[in-house]
Every structure is written in structure tokens, then in C-alpha cells.
Amino acid sequence: MSIVIGQSHRKKPAAPPPVSDINVTPLVDVMLVMLIIFMVITPMLSKGITVELVQTKNPIAMQAADKEDAILISVTRDGKVYLGTDQFNDLPSLGTKVKDQLTNRVDKTVYLKSDSRARYERVVEVLDNLRAFQVDQIGLLTEQVKEGDAMAAPGA
Numbered sequence: 001m002s003i004v005i006g007q008s009h010r011k012k013p014a015a016p017p018p019v020s021d022i023n024v025t026p027l028v029d030v031m032l033v034m035l036i037i038f039m040v041i042t043p044m045l046s047k048g049i050t051v052e053l054v055q056t057k058n059p060i061a062m063q064a065a066d067k068e069d070a071i072l073i074s075v076t077r078d079g080k081v082y083l084g085t086d087q088f089n090d091l092p093s094l095g096t097k098v099k100d101q102l103t104n105r106v107d108k109t110v111y112l113k114s115d116s117r118a119r120y121e122r123v124v125e126v127l128d129n130l131r132a133f134q135v136d137q138i139g140l141l142t143e144q145v146k147e148g149d150a151m152a153a154p155g156a
Helices: 025-045 091-102 120-132 147-152
Strands: 071-075 081-083 086-088 110-114 138-141
Touching: 071 091, 071 120, 081 091, 086 091, 091 120, 110 120
Parallel strands: 071 110, 110 138
Antiparallel strands: 071 081, 081 086
16 A cells, blocks of 8 residues: 555645625725715804895806905894804904905905895894995805796796
């Protein structure tokens, strides 16, 4: 009887056939993480206080209002006035703060956004106060009327 050392009489198992399906699980995981990140970051991108803007049919685009250093004043529904995210109860102090921010700027435009349900009297008070501090370039921010709302507007 002869014994051969180092040789095996077993056959190697056959390799499994290649998988032709795409594994989408990692892709779905990455997309869900990105979705969550965007959902968290998006509210932080809006500058200032959120108000429901007045809707107009022919608004003028003011891209400069979206800039990081734009001076943005908001009037809320209940008449509160904000410069960025800082609330001002005293309008003269708002005027001095805006005037200070405009001192060394090339673009001296101040943007005013008002809630559509805010009292007109309050908006005029803010405008009048800004004019008292020689702020002459004021942009009023509005929103484009949506197509679905355009049909309902004439009947209202």
C-alpha cells in the first residue's frame, strides 16, 4: 500500500455563480441619510423670521435680498418687528441699528418683508422710521401668485 503525502483526493467545491443583480441597499441608506440632513438644514437656510408674504402677479426679483449680508427687516402678523432674528420693540433703536449697518456699504438697500395679514399701519410706521434715518433705498419683498391661487383670486 502506498501513501502519498501532500496530495488530496478531494475536489474543490465549485464557486458560486456571479450575481448579476444590483445591490441597492447601500444606495438607499445613503439617500435616506442625505434626506435627513437636508430636512434638518433647510429651515436654517431661511434668513430672518418666517412670514407669509403678500402675493403679487408681477413681482420684481430681488436676488440681493438672499445674500448673506443683506439687511432684512420683517413685520410679523402680530406687529412685531425684527432685524434679522433680533426683535425690536423700539422703532428708533431699529433705525439707528440699520443706519449703523449701512455706513460702509456700497449697496444701501434695506429689504422689508411683511406678513400679508400684518396691519398696514405698522408697516408704514417701520417705513417712516427708516426714512427718518435717511434710509431711502427700501425693497418690499413679495411672492409670485401661484397658478392655483390665480383662479381663486378674482372671486374673493
